[in-house]
Amino acid sequence: MINVITWKWKQPPNPPRNKRKPCEFSAKHVNVLYSMVSRHLHMPFNFICLTDDPHGINPNIQTIPIWRNYLNTHGCYVRLKAFSNEAKDLLGPKFVSFDLDCVIVNDIIPLFDRDEEFMIW
Secondary structure, three states: OEEEEEEEOOOOOOOOOOOOOOOOOOHHHHHHHHHHHHHHOOOOEEEEEEEOOOOOOOOOOEEEEOOOOOOOOOOOHHHHHHHOOOOHHHHOOOEEEOOOOOOOOOOOHHHHOOOOOOOOO
16 A cells, blocks of 8 residues: 655745745645545555644544754755655655645556666656
């Protein structure tokens, strides 16, 4: 069984020189992504959300407390730990990670029917 993971955490405020507003994702975004994966992945899977706030997330979604490493940095450095040996116990030896802002509109089995040890796109 494959593990499908996503990430939701509160970004720290941007430094004053950066005028961009940080993205704010909610449990609704996690639930919608789960719904899209459920409709377009026709094989057994576990859906996991690494988060600092599991409130409102669909009970069919496993939530794991997000690790604190790099959590206060801007960007997605917190995700790097997913490739560590200690993360294998939480995420399994093989997983796929989707961002919360992706849209899935068709069959995604071709993403999973792969022999490569590591693939990124």
